[in-house]
Amino acid sequence: MKRILFASLCALSSFGSLACDFSSVKFEHDFAAARLDQCKQINDSTYQLTLIPENTPINDSPWYAFKVVADKPTDIKVIMKVVDGHHRYPPKISLDGQNWQLQKYRLRKNKLSFHLKVSEKPTWISAQEILTNEQYYQWGKYLAQQQYISQEVLGNSTQDRPIYKIETKGEGKDWLVILGRQHPPEITGALAIFPFTETLLSDSKLASKFRKKFNILVIPNLNPDGVQLGNWRHNANGIDLNRSWKSFDQVESKHVDDYLSSLVGKNQKMRMAVDFHSTKKDIFYTMPSDYGMEQPYLVETWLNSLDKQYPDFNVIQQPGNNPGKGVFKQYFTDKYNAHAITYEMGDNTDRRFINTLAVSAANTLMTTLLNSDPITGK
Ligand SMILES: [Zn+2]
CATH class of the missing domain: 3.40.630.10 (Zn peptidases)
Structure with a gap:
């Protein structure tokens, strides 16, 4: 039997609109296994995202998965904070939701931050590979x-x-x-x-x-x-x-x-x-x-x-x-x-x-x- 590659299996469906929607940049989390709890714009190019657990007490495994889309090619900075926990997963980036690479990031005082070049084409960010x-x-x-x-x-x-x-x-x-x-x-x-x-x-x-x-x-x-x-x-x-x-x-x-x-x-x-x-x-x-x-x-x-x-x-x-x-x-x-x-x-x-x-x-x-x-x- 042939081994199946995950890439060939990925089928993500959408469930209406659920976005952290700013004037020129959107953080979308309307797909299976997506998670983004709160978004805030800090300045023209910086966005702060907050991860919140389903309930507490809970094991420290903050999950996140979202897509970023912009009106036009833009450089942004993303800062991720965690409520009731500490970061566990270094961010992964994907341009198709199937093939993932480690995203460069900084972690300081439990704030994880990274820079992204975003455009009309979605950029996916996730804690680990998405598996629905x-x-x-x-x-x-x-x-x-x-x-x-x-x-x-x-x-x-x-x-x-x-x-x-x-x-x-x-x-x-x-x-x-x-x-x-x-x-x-x-x-x-x-x-x-x-x-x-x-x-x-x-x-x-x-x-x-x-x-x-x-x-x-x-x-x-x-x-x-x-x-x-x-x-x-x-x-x-x-x-x-x-x-x-x-x-x-x-x-x-x-x-x-x-x-x-x-x-x-x-x-x-x-x-x-x-x-x-x-x-x-x-x-x-x-x-x-x-x-x-x-x-x-x-x-x-x-x-x-x-x-x-x-x-x-x-x-x-x-x-x-x-x-x-x-x-x-x-x-x-x-x-x-x-x-x-x-x-x-x-x-x-x-x-x-x-x-x-x-x-x-x-x-x-x-x-x-x-x-x-x-x-x-x-
Ligand atoms: Zn386990």
């Missing part, structure tokens, strides 16, 4: 052209947006679960889930053999409301979904729990889960190998083997156990006695490397699971 609900849907639709892959609605979000699941069913009972986008701005984790999944679903010899034995469930975009609204972290109820796996008071996590329970009710077995996120650095949060999972060294074997393939890159494994927090990884292990990891890519990790590593991680995981011995647990 529509792009996920189109990706799943593309994958599901293969007879052995399906894409279906798992359930609807708080604001009634569909949450999709992509699935393959083999001959065995074991399931590998892949989850993504609990936290909307964590784009580098999202950039990893595409190549990771495509490797598992590819027509390589290894993947074909793997899928005969293992079933795969991918829920790549669990928080479509947060993605649409350009939220910093939460769903439409202002809740961190990765703290809702104990209470299950949010429909998004409830849909997943219900579905996994229904599979287990049909004599299926949860074997492993990988949940994709982003943070400051590349790190893999695991469950401690002495926690009591079946095959206790499975994840260690997988990640050690991945580490050996990259002499210049350190695959950091950080075991942790937080029973009270409602984190997906903990829930999966506690409920199914199976391994779960949080796969975190650094916010600024090289995008090509994210791709390369995800392909290796998926291949190595398949080899590890196929070779794993239920008796020795390795």
Whole structure:
């Protein structure tokens, strides 16, 4: 199967006019995943934009995405302030909303500023690459052209947006679960889930053999409301979904729990889960190998083997156990006695490397699971 480039997937729709509209310069935020909370003109060429979280308290991940359009070619200065937080993402610039480059900027006393040459043609500025609900849907639709892959609605979000699941069913009972986008701005984790999944679903010899034995469930975009609204972290109820796996008071996590329970009710077995996120650095949060999972060294074997393939890159494994927090990884292990990891890519990790590593991680995981011995647990 051919790898899909993100650029070919981008389809942004508009939702009426919602602009910070000044006489000759406009800041538009009327598209999917756009976010700009307040705008103010400081002088002829300087504009101050304010980023405000959906609610507080909240993790410090101010998201922004907007387009700038001017009557005529003009040089402007943009200053961005954050309410209730600190800047996390260096600005990216694009002339088509698809291909992005790092924008030169200055950060002083939590004010981020940069100069732009703007014109009638829109200039896009965003915290990270923009990755919309529509792009996920189109990706799943593309994958599901293969007879052995399906894409279906798992359930609807708080604001009634569909949450999709992509699935393959083999001959065995074991399931590998892949989850993504609990936290909307964590784009580098999202950039990893595409190549990771495509490797598992590819027509390589290894993947074909793997899928005969293992079933795969991918829920790549669990928080479509947060993605649409350009939220910093939460769903439409202002809740961190990765703290809702104990209470299950949010429909998004409830849909997943219900579905996994229904599979287990049909004599299926949860074997492993990988949940994709982003943070400051590349790190893999695991469950401690002495926690009591079946095959206790499975994840260690997988990640050690991945580490050996990259002499210049350190695959950091950080075991942790937080029973009270409602984190997906903990829930999966506690409920199914199976391994779960949080796969975190650094916010600024090289995008090509994210791709390369995800392909290796998926291949190595398949080899590890196929070779794993239920008796020795390795
Ligand atoms: Zn996260």
